[in-house]
Amino acid sequence: MKIDLRQVEEAAKELYIRALKRLPPDVKQGFDALAKSETDAGARRMLGTMIRNITVAEDTDNLLCQDTGIPIYNVWIGRGVEVDGVALKQAIRRGCERSTREYSFRSSIVHPTTRVNEQTSCGRGVPIINVDFSEDEEALVIEMVPKGSGSENNSWLRMAVPAEGVDAIKTFVIDCVLEAGGKTCPPTIVGVGVGGTADLCVHLAKVAATRALGTHCDDPEGARLEEELGPAVNMLGVGPQGLGGDSTAFAVHVETAATHITMNPVAVNMQCHSARRARATFRASGVEYGY
Amino acid sequence: MAHYDFTTPLTEGAVRKLRLDDTVSLNGTLFGIRDATQIHMFDRGRKTRFDLSGHAVIHTAPDVKKVQKSAAHPAGYAPLCVGTTTSDRMERFTRPLMQQCGVRLVIGKGGLREESLKAFGELGGAYLAIIGGTAALETTWVESIEDVDLDDLNPESLWKFRVRNFGPLLVAMDSHGGSLYSKVKRTAQEHRAAALRRLGVR
Numbered sequence: 378m379k380i381d382l383r384q385v386e387e388a389a390k391e392l393y394i395r396a397l398k399r400l401p402p403d404v405k406q407g408f409d410a411l412a413k414s415e416t417d418a419g420a421r422r423m424l425g426t427m428i429r430n431i432t433v434a435e436d437t438d439n440l441l442c443q444d445t446g447i448p449i450y451n452v453w454i455g456r457g458v459e460v461d462g463v464a465l466k467q468a469i470r471r472g473c474e475r476s477t478r479e480y481s482f483r484s485s486i487v488h489p490t491t492r493v494n495e496q497t498s499c500g501r502g503v504p505i506i507n508v509d510f511s512e513d514e515e516a517l518v519i520e521m522v523p524k525g526s527g528s529e530n531n532s533w534l535r536m537a538v539p540a541e542g543v544d545a546i547k548t549f550v551i552d553c554v555l556e557a558g559g560k561t562c563p564p565t566i567v568g569v570g571v572g573g574t575a576d577l578c579v580h581l582a583k584v585a586a587t588r589a590l591g592t593h594c595d596d597p598e599g600a601r602l603e604e605e606l607g608p609a610v611n612m613l614g615v616g617p618q619g620l621g622g623d624s625t626a627f628a629v630h631v632e633t634a635a636t637h638i639t640m641n642p643v644a645v646n647m648q649c650h651s652a653r654r655a656r657a658t659f660r661a662s663g664v665e666y667g668y
Numbered sequence: 669m670a671h672y673d674f675t676t677p678l679t680e681g682a683v684r685k686l687r688l689d690d691t692v693s694l695n696g697t698l699f700g701i702r703d704a705t706q707i708h709m710f711d712r713g714r715k716t717r718f719d720l721s722g723h724a725v726i727h728t729a730p731d732v733k734k735v736q737k738s739a740a741h742p743a744g745y746a747p748l749c750v751g752t753t754t755s756d757r758m759e760r761f762t763r764p765l766m767q768q769c770g771v772r773l774v775i776g777k778g779g780l781r782e783e784s785l786k787a788f789g790e791l792g793g794a795y796l797a798i799i800g801g802t803a804a805l806e807t808t809w810v811e812s813i814e815d816v817d818l819d820d821l822n823p824e825s826l827w828k829f830r831v832r833n834f835g836p837l838l839v840a841m842d843s844h845g846g847s848l849y850s851k852v853k854r855t856a857q858e859h860r861a862a863a864l865r866r867l868g869v870r
Binding site for chain 1: 704728729730731732733734748749750751752753754756757777778779797799800801802803804805807808810822823838840849851852854855856857860862863864865866867868869870
């Protein structure tokens with residue numbers, strides 16, 4: 378299958394605005410589950426307002442949150458897909474710029490030292506475009522994640538040592554959630570990277586934080602950590618917006634990778650309650666949009 | 669727990685009445701400020717032509733659209749999505765905002781720290797929590813963008829919004845030394861040991 382790059386540009390444009398306006402169904406279900414189990418009256422009211430905001434955004438065709446985030450595009454190239462990789466990245470970048478201009482939303486991207494905003498949501502190395510290959514069907518998948526800064530500003534890496542064991546991982550996650558308090562716009566998805574190198578570990582935490590609710594780590598050891606850490610985090614009482622309650626996190630997601638015999642790295646990256654993402658799948662039959 | 673409907677600007681006495689867990693709705697003028705706005709005002713000596721005395725500021729950098737100036741859009745901007753950002757980054761600007769500009773209320777999300785709490789006590793101010801990430805709803809409380817200053821910093825300009833029934837906002841830090849964030853933080857720290865025990869951490 379040959380990929381039409383004009384369609385990629387259109388999809389990159391469309392995905393950004395879709396992600397900003399519509400919350401995925403798994404996150405809406407996550408809200409419903411928290412609202413049912415929350416025991417604190419104030420926290421229940423706050424969750425109710427967050428749920429109302431999702432409806433208002435849909436009814437008024439508005440953005441869910443003012444923070445248009447750092448644009449991240451994750452691309453998976455399936456078997457038998459023919460595409461010029463350089464041109465693909467250029468098309469995504471053009472789509473990202475056009476989305477910002479044509480829909481007139483806030484460009485949140487500045488140069489790191491001059492702080493100059495090009496008003497295009499783009500800059501050096503941004504949008505972030507991650508390209509990987511997939512064994513699945515003959516399809517090209519593009520996922521768009523506008524990663525909000527409130528949650529991104531609270532990201533951590535600890536190069537623990539083997540003698541500290543899994544206890545170091547668990548303790549670190551609990552302490553990061555405490556440190557974040559209300560700054561990450563809880564309830565969050567707590568993404569945990571375990572293993573790899575320093576950079577891979579942080580990347581895994583991001584992958585975990587932006588994964589759909591209800592999905593689990595495909596490493597049984599990681600899945601077990603998810604099961605243990607989720608309820609433990611919600612015992613802390615940080616609550617929605619850090620103002621108290623049971624609903625600190627929708628879930629804890631873990632991603633793992635093998636690491637060096639001398640290493641025990643752990644990273645935490647969180648996704649705020651506006652856990653936005655959108656997805657386009659290119660098949661021979663056409664482009665399909667989803668989450 | 670009382671509810672207050674305020675029209676800005678406010679007196680020190682009105683703000684000192686506020687106690688933790690009270691709620692406030694605002695009417696009239698509300699100023700929008702952000703990191704860059706305050707870096708330029710307080711670190712680089714930029715002056716604003718706006719009088720912030722007795723007013724409320726919100727930590728924001730809105731999504732706006734440039735439009736023809738009109739009665740509905742006197743500044744030539746239509747508000748598309750007006751939300752709130754994490755306040756903690758701007759902690760060190762609370763005191764100068766109050767001392768140099770006379771600001772009485774700071775609206776934000778996630779809370780401010782001990783130094784801001786002291787400033788609220790000494791100078792007569794409060795922090796009102798909005799629910800972060802609910803910008804679509806918040807936008808429905810904004811009537812218009814009346815004016816804008818320091819607009820070279822766009823979107824981190826100094827925005828002058830006209831608001832109606834903006835809230836309810838929760839009094840999360842008051843002028844009597846109370847902070848809901850400190851309370852929750854203390855409780856959460858107390859729960860840390862139990863959470864680690866549950867995880868089997870020795």
